[in-house]
Structures are given as structure tokens and as C-alpha cells.
Amino acid sequence: MPFRETIKSLRIPVVGSPLFIISNPDLVIAQCKSGIVGSFPALNAREKDGEPAMLEVWLKRITEELDRHNQANPDRPAAPYAVNQIVHRTNKRLERDLEICVKWKVPVWITSLGARVEVNEAAHSVGATVLHDVINNTFARKAIEKGADGLVAVAAGAGGHAGRQSPFALVQEIRQWFDGPLVLSGAIARGDSVLAALAMGADAAYIGSAFIATEEANAVDGYKQMIVDGAADDIVYSDLFTGVWGNYLKSSISAAGMDPENLPTSDPSAMNFGSGSSKPKSWSEIWGSGQGIGAVDRVVPAAVLIDRLAAEYAAARRRLLGEEPAARSVAAE
Numbered sequence: 493m494p495f496r497e498t499i500k501s502l503r504i505p506v507v508g509s510p511l512f513i514i515s516n517p518d519l520v521i522a523q524c525k526s527g528i529v530g531s532f533p534a535l536n537a538r539e540k541d542g543e544p545a546m547l548e549v550w551l552k553r554i555t556e557e558l559d560r561h562n563q564a565n566p567d568r569p570a571a572p573y574a575v576n577q578i579v580h581r582t583n584k585r586l587e588r589d590l591e592i593c594v595k596w597k598v599p600v601w602i603t604s605l606g607a608r609v610e611v612n613e614a615a616h617s618v619g620a621t622v623l624h625d626v627i628n629n630t631f632a633r634k635a636i637e638k639g640a641d642g643l644v645a646v647a648a649g650a651g652g653h654a655g656r657q658s659p660f661a662l663v664q665e666i667r668q669w670f671d672g673p674l675v676l677s678g679a680i681a682r683g684d685s686v687l688a689a690l691a692m693g694a695d696a697a698y699i700g701s702a703f704i705a706t707e708e709a710n711a712v713d714g715y716k717q718m719i720v721d722g723a724a725d726d727i728v729y730s731d732l733f734t735g736v737w738g739n740y741l742k743s744s745i746s747a748a749g750m751d752p753e754n755l756p757t758s759d760p761s762a763m764n765f766g767s768g769s770s771k772p773k774s775w776s777e778i779w780g781s782g783q784g785i786g787a788v789d790r791v792v793p794a795a796v797l798i799d800r801l802a803a804e805y806a807a808a809r810r811r812l813l814g815e816e817p818a819a820r821s822v823a824a825e
């Protein structure tokens with residue numbers, strides 16, 4: 493299905509973004525059943541040596557559970573899901589993972605850290621949409637030249653690897669030449685902000701950090717609580733942990749014995765996605781998060797978070813259409 497058709501079929505125009513280690517089938521299934529695109533990085537599905545590919549086990553489960561849901565609920569079918577591929581030379585699993593995604597006809601592919609023609613061709617061979625994530629207009633042009641169908645514009649304040657540019661600047665520049673599917677990422681955690689992304693020219697919003705504070709997310713309780721307790725001031729931008737600039741919770745850095753206000757810099761040669769074990773310590777002890785977590789005030793099932801986003805989105809629309817009097821900043825209960 494063309495991605496714009498997919499977006500129209502969603503309850504709200506949101507993609508639950510892929511989160512290293514954290515996204516798992518439970519979260520993806522809950523997101524899709526609640527009417528937003530759910531996603532996970534292929535590298536999260538790891539098997540022990542000699543065991544069958546965990547990626548295949550996950551895709552089978554997601555496909556079957558969503559099919560069952562669709563048969564039982566023809567009036568509110570699940571949204572399609574997406575798999576994220578880290579297209580970096582150190583990802584030794586890429587070729588195998590692509591074959592598995594082709595076999596299971598994964599409907600949406602999200603590519604990061606490198607745009608490659610053959611990955612796009614593999615996706616297109618099964619009618620899938622490819623969204624490539626970019627942090628600036630130059631990378632955006634390259635991604636489309638190499639055959640991606642759409643873009644995820646990762647602006648300043650996004651969790652994990654993030655850009656430095658204002659979302660306004662990024663979307664304005666991309667929209668000057670690209671009229672295809674565009675998803676905006678970075679610090680979006682309320683339904684009002686989803687509508688703002690659309691007003692700016694994006695087709696959908698990409699939400700990551702808010703989903704860390706859900707019951708389904710594969711994160712320890714301390715991490716979830718730090719998302720609930722934290723706000724933009726609690727986030728630091730650093731390239732130390734993976735060699736790529738990203739946003740992290742300062743308290744997790746202090747807990748690991750470092751001073752988050754005085755971190756040394758690293759360089760891109762530190763990147764390593766070999767067999768899915770990209771410095772897992774960095775990501776399990778140093779916790780990634782975007783700046784939008786001030787909007788997150790409790791750990792809830794993903795369906796409850798999506799209900800909140802949908803209610804806020806609808807209220808913001810009514811407000812802008814003049815059907816509701818004053819702007820509210822309190823979170824919808």
C-alpha cells in the first residue's frame with residue numbers, strides 16, 4: 493500500500509519509532525492494534541549461536557497476531573508494522589535480515605545510518621515502502637536519489653541518534669523539493685505536537701521516547717521512571733557513547749560514574765553494529781531519550797498512551813477549528 497494511503501488508514505498519523513533494545517513484538521503489536529504504525533530494529537531480534545533466526549520468530553508472531561486481530565475486528569484493523577535496518581558497513585547481519593524481511597513481506601522498511609540502492613530494491617520487490625531517516629537536507633536528497641520512497645526527518649531534541657536542526661528548518665528545506673511521504677521526529681510526545689508536525693508540512697509524527705514509559709517496552713523500571721520524572725533539562729547531546737551524536741538522560745550518565753556536563757567527544761570510527769552487539773553496554777547503562785519527556789507522567793500500557801495522543805490530537809484540531817475555546821497545556825486524563 494502506498495505510504496500516504498497507510499497514513500490515512502491510521503487512527504492518528506503516528507509512527508512508533510524503532511528503539512534499540514527497547515522495541516519488541518509486544519510493543520509493536522500493541523501499537524499496531526491501537527492504530528499507529530509500530531516498529532522495531534531488526535537487530536533487537538537476537539538468537540544464540542546455532543538457534544533459528546529470532547527475526548523470523550518475531551515476524552511470524554507479529555504477522556499472525558495482527559491477522560487474528562484483523563479477522564476479529566474488521567471495523568478497526570491493525571496498522572501495518574515497520575522494521576528498521578541499520579544500513580552500516582559494520583552490520584554483518586544486514587543481508588540475512590533483508591532476506592527474512594522479503595520472505596515475510598514486511599510492509600514498511602525504515603533505514604538508518606546509510607542509504608543503499610540494493611536495500612531499497614529488496615523492499616520494492618515485495619511492494620514495501622522505504623522511509624530513510626536523515627538529519628539534514630543533504631542526506632535527504634541522497635536518500636531519495638538512491639531510491640527511498642520517503643523520509644524521516646530527525647530534528648534536534650530527538651531521542652537516540654539525533655540531528656541539530658530545528659524541525660521548522662528541516663521540514664521547510666525538504667518540502668522545497670520533496671513532496672513525497674515525510675515523517676517528523678524529535679521530542680514529539682503529545683497529540684497537539686502531532687498536529688503541529690502536520691501543520692509544518694509533515695505527513696506524520698515519529699514518536700520514540702514516550703513509548704519507553706510503557707508496560708510493553710523492554711526497559712528496566714529505573715529507565716522508565718527516569719523518563720516519567722525527566723524533562724528537557726535532563727537531556728544531554730553527546731557523541732561519546734556510539735560515535736554518533738545523540739540525546740541521553742543525564743542521570744544515567746552520572747549513575748555510570750561520568751559527569752554529563754563534561755563529556756569528552758568521540759568520532760564516527762567508534763560506530764560498530766557487528767552482529768547486533770553495538771556496544772550494548774552503552775545502550776543498556778547509558779539511557780537514550782529525547783527532550784519531549786516532560787509530557788510523560790506515568791508508565792502505562794502502550795494502548796493508553798495512544799488513547800491520550802488521540803484525545804489530544806482531536807482536541808487540538810477542534811481548538812484550531814474554533815470549536816473549543818482556550819488552549820490547554822495540561823495532559824488529557
Ligand SMILES: Cc1cc2nc3c(=O)[nH]c(=O)nc-3n(C[C@H](O)[C@H](O)[C@H](O)COP(=O)(O)O)c2cc1C
Binds near residue numbers: 514649
Ligand atoms: C533509546 C533509543 C534507541 C533508539 N534506537 C534507534 C534504532 O535502533 N534505530 C533507529 O532508527 N532509531 C533509533 N532511535 C531513534 C528513534 O527512532 C527516533 O528518531 C526518536 O526516538 C524520536 O525522538 P523522541 O525520542 O524524542 O520521540 C532510538 C531512540 C531512543 C530514545
